[in-house]
Amino acid sequence: MRTIKVTVNGESHQAEVPDHRTLLDFLRQDLELMGTKSGCETGDCGACTVLLNGKAVNSCLVLAAEADGKEVLTVEGLAYPNRELHPLQEAFVEHGAIQCGYCTSGMLLSAKALLDEIPRPTEEEVKEALAGNLCRCTGYYSIIKAVQAAAEKMNR
Amino acid sequence: MVRKLRKFNYSRPGTVAEVVSLLKDYQEKASLLAGGTDLLVFMKLGGKNPKHVIDMKGITVLDHLSWTPADGLRIGCLTTLQSILRHPLIREHFPMLEQAAKALGHPQIRSRATVAGNICTASPSGDCAPSLLALDARVTVASPAGERTIPVREIFAGPFKTILAPTDVVTEIQVPALPPHSAGSYRWQPKITAVDETLVGVAAVVTLSDGGKTIKDVRIGLGSVAPTPMRAPRAEEFLRGKQITDSLFDEAAGIAAGESQPRTRAEYRREITRVLVEQALKEAVDRASRNGGNR
Ligand SMILES: Cc1cc2nc3c(=O)[nH]c(=O)nc-3n(C[C@H](O)[C@H](O)[C@H](O)COP(=O)(O)OP(=O)(O)OC[C@H]3O[C@@H](n4cnc5c(N)ncnc54)[C@H](O)[C@@H]3O)c2cc1C
Numbered sequence: 157m158r159t160i161k162v163t164v165n166g167e168s169h170q171a172e173v174p175d176h177r178t179l180l181d182f183l184r185q186d187l188e189l190m191g192t193k194s195g196c197e198t199g200d201c202g203a204c205t206v207l208l209n210g211k212a213v214n215s216c217l218v219l220a221a222e223a224d225g226k227e228v229l230t231v232e233g234l235a236y237p238n239r240e241l242h243p244l245q246e247a248f249v250e251h252g253a254i255q256c257g258y259c260t261s262g263m264l265l266s267a268k269a270l271l272d273e274i275p276r277p278t279e280e281e282v283k284e285a286l287a288g289n290l291c292r293c294t295g296y297y298s299i300i301k302a303v304q305a306a307a308e309k310m311n312r
Numbered sequence: 313m314v315r316k317l318r319k320f321n322y323s324r325p326g327t328v329a330e331v332v333s334l335l336k337d338y339q340e341k342a343s344l345l346a347g348g349t350d351l352l353v354f355m356k357l358g359g360k361n362p363k364h365v366i367d368m369k370g371i372t373v374l375d376h377l378s379w380t381p382a383d384g385l386r387i388g389c390l391t392t393l394q395s396i397l398r399h400p401l402i403r404e405h406f407p408m409l410e411q412a413a414k415a416l417g418h419p420q421i422r423s424r425a426t427v428a429g430n431i432c433t434a435s436p437s438g439d440c441a442p443s444l445l446a447l448d449a450r451v452t453v454a455s456p457a458g459e460r461t462i463p464v465r466e467i468f469a470g471p472f473k474t475i476l477a478p479t480d481v482v483t484e485i486q487v488p489a490l491p492p493h494s495a496g497s498y499r500w501q502p503k504i505t506a507v508d509e510t511l512v513g514v515a516a517v518v519t520l521s522d523g524g525k526t527i528k529d530v531r532i533g534l535g536s537v538a539p540t541p542m543r544a545p546r547a548e549e550f551l552r553g554k555q556i557t558d559s560l561f562d563e564a565a566g567i568a569a570g571e572s573q574p575r576t577r578a579e580y581r582r583e584i585t586r587v588l589v590e591q592a593l594k595e596a597v598d599r600a601s602r603n604g605g606n607r
Contacts, residue, residue: 288418
């Protein structure tokens with residue numbers, strides 16, 4: 157067991173966790189933030205994507221202990237503090253980029269990492285940024301369109 | 313399948329000396345943790361079960377990348393593939409390494425995965441190995457007996473096996489500066505699966521002479537076509553000193569494909585090897601001919 161201090165969605169948390177706890181399980185089980193999904197558990201599907209110090213990572217392949225002292229953003233923290241949806245979330249709704257929704261939180265966070273780095277991405281850049289997020293309802297094109305629409309809105 | 317981690321003790325030392333001393337105590341009961349994109353997967357799938365996981369990311373000085381004409385490129389063992397991608401020094405001096413970074417995984421993986429971890433895992437299909445072989449790279453290793461330097465071509469012992477001891481820590485990768493009129497290329501063909509693992513990866517480094525008309529020197533690295541990443545010595549020998557003609561690279565590619573030793577999908581892999589060797593040689597020559605070719 158060890159004590160870790162992690163800032164999640166702007167809020168500082170101190171917790172006792174076993175050494176073998178993943179960041180994913182820490183978020184879901186300890187903090188009860190269920191927006192981050194558990195998929196393949198081996199880094200293939202991207203359902204568990206969160207931002208760790210601003211970078212998209214598979215939280216299933218990060219130990220909670222490794223997040224000690226760091227900042228984590230999950231889908232719960234994406235909406236603005238006044239609970240208004242983030243432009244990416246709005247665009248996903250408007251463009252029908254969500255079917256079953258299991259991949260959505262991961263998609264949103266990968267897209268957020270992209271727009272933070274490249275505010276006006278090309279279609280190719282969007283595809284590359286989402287390469288680690290699998291959608292099994294095959295909604296890729298509506299997702300790509302949504303990310304580009306959000307980028308446009310945010311640059312206005 | 314459960315795919316959960318079993319219990320272990322985690323530690324995060326702040327110096328290489330501390331890491332070495334912990335490894336000396338724990339020996340094969342310990343695993344080093346860099347990005348964890350291989351280690352944690354192996355642990356979840358049952359292939360590895362260390363009692364101690366030693367995280368190196370507390371040693372922040374190991375995350376570095378520098379280039380000088382004398383030392384060439386130096387890549388710290390914590391440098392991620394994300395840092396390699398789009399890095400101005402990599403773009404300027406070793407664009408083939410940017411190609412290798414692009415081939416490796418996806419953004420979430422690249423933001424964690426290290427070049428050193430890729431080499432230490434020693435997957436036959438690892439995307440960094442062909443380029444590092446073709447660039448004649450070396451690694452610096454710290455151990456209880458002190459520090460030593462090993463050429464990358466001596467590291468691989470078999471599929472997912474290196475010659476490194478449980479107490480060895482790779483601290484740095486060194487890529488010597490290329491002579492004038494030199495350049496490299498990495499070309500790969502992925503399998504079409506969820507993770508797009510590399511089916512064949514080919515790196516070529518050429519040095520031109522005679523105003524760009526002759527191959528003065530060449531090294532070819534092949535990935536995923538043998539139990540370990542390998543060089544293609546017969547194709548290299550064939551090319552060395554030859555004048556560039558329309559059919560030269562096609563012939564060389566045929567020789568390299570013949571040298572490859574794919575274990576599965578052999579015929580297909582050999583054919584892809586042939587195609588990619590030709591592409592990589594042509595791209596390397598093209599780059600070497602431009603800008604005085606010092607790339
Ligand atoms: C979804 C997914 C996709 C992937 N796609 C690719 C791909 O396309 N191409 C590819 O080549 N790989 C791929 N990989 C494999 C992996 O990401 C790479 O091999 C990566 O570079 C490993 O680096 P790491 O820092 O994560 O290593 P870790 O997992 O931290 O370590 C890997 C191994 O090396 C040892 N080790 C690490 N650093 C050192 C050191 N400095 N000294 C001594 N030993 C050390 C560890 O103990 C461990 O045994 C993929 C992995 C996943 C999960």
